Amino acid sequence: MTESILQLKHLFFAFPDKQVLNDLNYDLKRGDFLSIVGENGVGKTTLMRLILQDLKPSSGTLDFLPNRQAVPVGYVPQFRNVDAEYPLSIQDFVGLNFAKIGLPWLTAKERRRVNEILTETKLFDIRRRPLGQASGGEKQKAYLAQALLDRPRLLILDESTASLDPIAKTELLDLVKQINENQQLTVIFVTHDIPLARRYGDHYLFLSPGHYEAGNISELTNEKVGAMNNA
Numbered sequence: 595m596t597e598s599i600l601q602l603k604h605l606f607f608a609f610p611d612k613q614v615l616n617d618l619n620y621d622l623k624r625g626d627f628l629s630i631v632g633e634n635g636v637g638k639t640t641l642m643r644l645i646l647q648d649l650k651p652s653s654g655t656l657d658f659l660p661n662r663q664a665v666p667v668g669y670v671p672q673f674r675n676v677d678a679e680y681p682l683s684i685q686d687f688v689g690l691n692f693a694k695i696g697l698p699w700l701t702a703k704e705r706r707r708v709n710e711i712l713t714e715t716k717l718f719d720i721r722r723r724p725l726g727q728a729s730g731g732e733k734q735k736a737y738l739a740q741a742l743l744d745r746p747r748l749l750i751l752d753e754s755t756a757s758l759d760p761i762a763k764t765e766l767l768d769l770v771k772q773i774n775e776n777q778q779l780t781v782i783f784v785t786h787d788i789p790l791a792r793r794y795g796d797h798y799l800f801l802s803p804g805h806y807e808a809g810n811i812s813e814l815t816n817e818k819v820g821a822m823n824n825a
């Protein structure tokens with residue numbers, strides 16, 4: 595049986611003036627590609643903040659297995675444009691996570707890892723291009739490369755494809771799916787795009803106010819999306 599890497603049990607979360615998550619239960623398995631969908635304001639970002647331990651559950655548990663240290667988490671944010679004057683090259687940007695205060699250069703081993711990840715994300719040939727002059731899709735791939743540098747076991751794509759053009763969306767998600775399948779990287783893909791959620795996900799978690807549903811991606815039918823959104 596596939597091992598679990600994250601278990602949510604009776605998870606409740608409320609901001610002082612707003613109940614957001616109600617008794618959420620989910621068992622995330624290693625190597626799964628989980629699409630999380632739901633309308634604006636249902637709590638998708640809140641759930642990511644709980645997983646990233648930026649917020650604490652009001653009650654219930656959220657456990658990494660076998661423990662938190664064993665599950666490094668990578669995070670790719672929503673696309674934000676980088677100023678055209680941004681001075682770092684793509685390779686320096688990707689290597690930023692290795693930079694240490696007072697020691698701004700990388701060791702040979704770190705440089706090798708940066709090159710490996712640039713190759714894996716198909717950025718190697720344009721590694722010297724200033725990030726500010728890269729296309730939207732290339733910038734987002736650079737964020738992906740940065741998130742993969744430390745070999746996460748769980749990758750969160752937090753609306754990371756929103757505002758990319760259709761080709762860039764497909765390129766980014768094809769890359770992630772390849773790594774997901776070849777390296778058993780577990781992926782959480784938060785999106786408003788139901789067709790993309792279906793195309794890449796193995797399972798889905800559909801959040802709606804005060805309610806949720808989860809299942810195999812084939813069960814995420816148009817009828818279900820309509821019914822959940824009107825519930």
Ligand SMILES: Nc1ncnc2c1ncn2[C@@H]1O[C@H](COP(=O)(O)OP(=O)(O)OP(=O)(O)O)[C@@H](O)[C@H]1O
Pocket residue numbers: 609610611612614632633634635636637638639640641
């Ligand atoms: N810091 C906060 N304090 C109080 N309420 C908050 C805070 N952050 C979010 N909320 C509220 O909690 C609810 C869930 O917000 P959240 O951002 O998790 O939703 P979401 O599903 O990610 O929405 P979207 O799809 O628009 O990104 C919303 O009603 C939001 O207004």
